[in-house]
Amino acid sequence: MQQPEWQERVASQDWPRIAHELDEQGWSCLPALLKPAECEALTALYDEPARFRSRVVMARHGYGQGEYQYFRYPLPLPVEALRLALYPRLAPLANRWNQTMGLPTRYPEALPEFLERCHQAGQQRPTPLLLRYRAGDYNCLHQDLYGEQVFPLQVAVLLSQPQRDFEGGEFVITEQRPRRQSRVEVLPLAQGDAAIFAVHHRPASGSRGSYRVNLRHGVSRLRSGHRHTLGIIFHDAS
Ligand SMILES: O=C(O)CCC(=O)C(=O)O
Ligand SMILES: [Fe+2]
16 A cells, blocks of 8 residues: 555544544544455564664563564554654644743654754654453553754554453543542443554643643553554654
């Protein structure tokens, strides 16, 4: 499948609904972004070490249990094409959020320009990754920040089928509002569905104007089976 077809696939999602949900709750699910065969093919890449620049065993860093690998450049076609096609959909929203939160950073229209900015700032290593969980594994609540350059939204695609391939292993997002206790949401994902979510904060509107909400995401413990995820982060890492 060539780049224009991926652009079309991304374009065929319901972007008014997605933008509305991102504004309201800081996350939105895109149904069937990848087909089952594409999910299986990406999952199989996990066992090809040459595709990756580094591997992280989560328990060694206190990140949870399970492991993940960061792809090398050049990224595999679906990952590269999705990263390129998704970014321009999200950049206007990121700019609007920053304006609302009184933050000066604005994002260029296209990904290559933003990556150039990352590279200038010394963030040159690719961040798209594959994650692998087995029974008992989990991913602690975290924020994927890799340097001063941050694109405020990211995407995760579930490559495995809940109930068939694994049980447990729910994708969760917590929201910390000023002077309140944290609130948690479980995202309803099936194989091939993507979650778009805020990396670290988002604006929310209250009775006295807008305020900043802090978000973290993670994965609850797998009770059984295997679970793989494709993570697409737009900023590169230092
Ligand atoms: O495995 C998951 O669903 C979470 C992956 C994750 O933390 C990410 O894509 O940044
Ligand atoms: Fe993450």
